[in-house]
Amino acid sequence: MTCTKSTLIEKISNIFDQNPSQSKEVLETLIEIMKSTLASGEDIMVSGFGKFQVIEKSPRKGRNPATGDAMILEKRRVVTFKCAGKLKNKINEELQ
Structure with missing residues (x-):
């Protein structure tokens, strides 16, 4: 089940x-x-x-999936998340 904003509000x-x-x-x-x-x-x-980090992506070649036409995707910034060791261990505790 997905934990939504309303679920978080209720839990808090x-x-x-x-x-x-x-x-x-x-x-x-x-x-x-x-x-x-x-x-x-x-x-x-x-x-x-964990750590939320902003990464700069360079322009790159891409393809329009609807038409198949080649195109250039503009440079952009994306957010990545790297899980901390404690969280990773907590998640994997359930498997053992």
């Missing part, structure tokens, strides 16, 4: 015995901070969780 509300609107405000603020940080090109490192 339950853990901290908060009003859901307060939890929503906290989560929305966190997301806005993360978006503006990444948009400025800075990385976000959350100890024990």
Whole structure:
């Protein structure tokens, strides 16, 4: 099952015995901070969780899947996530 924003809000509300609107405000603020940080090109490192990093992609040749026409894809920035060792271990605990 996918954990959605509303699920996170509900869980935060339950853990901290908060009003859901307060939890929503906290989560929305966190997301806005993360978006503006990444948009400025800075990385976000959350100890024990992982690192969100902005990577510059160079222009490259591509193909339109609908028409098959060759095209040049413009340079762009993408966000990548690298999992921390603690999180990786936690995820793989379930398999053992």
